[in-house]
Amino acid sequence: MKKIGNSFMGILVILLTLFMLLPFAYMLVCSLQETYSPYLISFDVSTYTLDNYKKIFQVSGFTAWLYNSLFISITGVIWTLCICSLAAFAFAKKRFPGNDRLFFLFFATLCIPFPATVVPLWLMTGRLGLMDTFWPLILPIPSMLGVVLIRQAVIGIPKEMFECARLDGCCDRKIFTRIVIPVIRPVLITVAILYFTRSWNSLLWPLIVSNTDATKTLPVGLSSIQGINDVNYGMTMAGAMMNFLPPFLVYAFLHRYFLAGITGNGLKN
Amino acid sequence: MKKRDYSGYLYILPFFMVMLFFWYIPILMSGWFSLTEYNALSTPVFAGFANYKALLQDKIFLKSIRNTLIFVITVVPLETLLGFLTAVWVEKRKITWLGKFVRNGMFIPSLASASIVSIVWRILLNNDQSPLAYLLSFFGINSSMILGSKTMVFPALIIMEVLMGTGYYMVLYLAYLVDIPESYYEAARLDGASGFQLMRYITAPLIKPATIMIVFLGVIGTFQSFDMIYIMTGGGPGQGTTATVMLSLYLYSFKYSKIGYGMAIGNLLIILVAFLTFMQRRLLREKTSNLY
Numbered sequence: 001m002k003k004i005g006n007s008f009m010g011i012l013v014i015l016l017t018l019f020m021l022l023p024f025a026y027m028l029v030c031s032l033q034e035t036y037s038p039y040l041i042s043f044d045v046s047t048y049t050l051d052n053y054k055k056i057f058q059v060s061g062f063t064a065w066l067y068n069s070l071f072i073s074i075t076g077v078i079w080t081l082c083i084c085s086l087a088a089f090a091f092a093k094k095r096f097p098g099n100d101r102l103f104f105l106f107f108a109t110l111c112i113p114f115p116a117t118v119v120p121l122w123l124m125t126g127r128l129g130l131m132d133t134f135w136p137l138i139l140p141i142p143s144m145l146g147v148v149l150i151r152q153a154v155i156g157i158p159k160e161m162f163e164c165a166r167l168d169g170c171c172d173r174k175i176f177t178r179i180v181i182p183v184i185r186p187v188l189i190t191v192a193i194l195y196f197t198r199s200w201n202s203l204l205w206p207l208i209v210s211n212t213d214a215t216k217t218l219p220v221g222l223s224s225i226q227g228i229n230d231v232n233y234g235m236t237m238a239g240a241m242m243n244f245l246p247p248f249l250v251y252a253f254l255h256r257y258f259l260a261g262i263t264g265n266g267l268k269n
Numbered sequence: 270m271k272k273r274d275y276s277g278y279l280y281i282l283p284f285f286m287v288m289l290f291f292w293y294i295p296i297l298m299s300g301w302f303s304l305t306e307y308n309a310l311s312t313p314v315f316a317g318f319a320n321y322k323a324l325l326q327d328k329i330f331l332k333s334i335r336n337t338l339i340f341v342i343t344v345v346p347l348e349t350l351l352g353f354l355t356a357v358w359v360e361k362r363k364i365t366w367l368g369k370f371v372r373n374g375m376f377i378p379s380l381a382s383a384s385i386v387s388i389v390w391r392i393l394l395n396n397d398q399s400p401l402a403y404l405l406s407f408f409g410i411n412s413s414m415i416l417g418s419k420t421m422v423f424p425a426l427i428i429m430e431v432l433m434g435t436g437y438y439m440v441l442y443l444a445y446l447v448d449i450p451e452s453y454y455e456a457a458r459l460d461g462a463s464g465f466q467l468m469r470y471i472t473a474p475l476i477k478p479a480t481i482m483i484v485f486l487g488v489i490g491t492f493q494s495f496d497m498i499y500i501m502t503g504g505g506p507g508q509g510t511t512a513t514v515m516l517s518l519y520l521y522s523f524k525y526s527k528i529g530y531g532m533a534i535g536n537l538l539i540i541l542v543a544f545l546t547f548m549q550r551r552l553l554r555e556k557t558s559n560l561y
Contacts, residue, residue: 094277116535
């Protein structure tokens, strides 16, 4: 009876996973062929080519979009890690008046849907003359989730470590860079993966503030060519694959550290 | 650490600036816009609470609130439960290739852009020759009819959302599961506990912090999910059958250029989410939780 239950659960879990991967399998198969209807794809492996990928690199602007997206996401992640870890350290280990209240005030921003802030942000960007620059694309990337995750990890660091460091004459700045940062590195990697994926895939805001190839991100660029040559679905899917690849590679290289240590008891004796 | 340490403010300052410029000021501005008549080109004209009054009489908007609530109430428990069960399953097999395949395979939808995955799902559903259509025909369902059918479209959207979102919560659960010492299970097994009892009386209570966090993130995320429904149905079929609050917010702000009206929707949504988050915090909170 127990065996049957176990294997039933197993089949269910595997089926669920296969269902989740179905769109990706379709994307891959379709991107390897030339097809003018999204519904007619061939499963004949001998006809598969990489032509669509070659063609998409020849689309004018494609390499620029790729570079822009990489630049925005990487600097955005570094910016997020810097300011979120500083704030998280203060919220976790420093006593100053209003610590809890400020945290709650920041926390409330998680309830705000991003589109509700887009029009005011667009007006501000225009007023400051920052349209078509990288500033409005990079600066708003950090959000409270990063602080919440990092703070939980900092809370988990035993008090004794800080006391020892203080006795040895460490100042706060040194405690932060020499103790906190190395200990919470897995959480920082987790936050990096989350924010890289998020900023890489964001569409609504880049669509509004970047209009030229100088700042266009990959998703915006891909959506702009979709209207021009939507005849070859293979190429559209090749674009989709190219858009999926960078976050996938980041995850593939760092998944060992992903979510390690977010529970706040990373340091066990 | 005993005395007050004002240097804390200095550490928070950069993050505070981001919060101020990209969240608080815009939200105050949107609060002001919601009291005006504004189309992004002319100057805003003060209109009092006219937008809010119109909203409460807008049948499609009221329907979209109902839809959103149904969507959240079904999706979040489904994702949480499935995430928990699969995480327990994967945790036992974490060193086998099958366990790794499920863990990474389920997370893949979280790495891709929701709009692209939705486009592919739509193609798969509308295609009579796709493997999905073949599978559904066994149950007597014509897959190309789903998105146009008033009765089937909503459950279909719920399933899609669960397929896209569960992996993230599964991986979150997994992070907490690996921290439970094996000795707890051994002791319980010696006392003759069954597999289900282990899960019910040991695993579930010990990862309550993870559940609190997942339900919280799930409620917020599902309320704000937008791309999938926008691409699959755009609120149809018919008059707002699958319209959600996020969809109305998007359509009024960016498609119909009724920004004042759109911002009023946004503010009502914020109040709704904040209220539910607060309720949930009271319901699920325990003393050891350090999420807040």
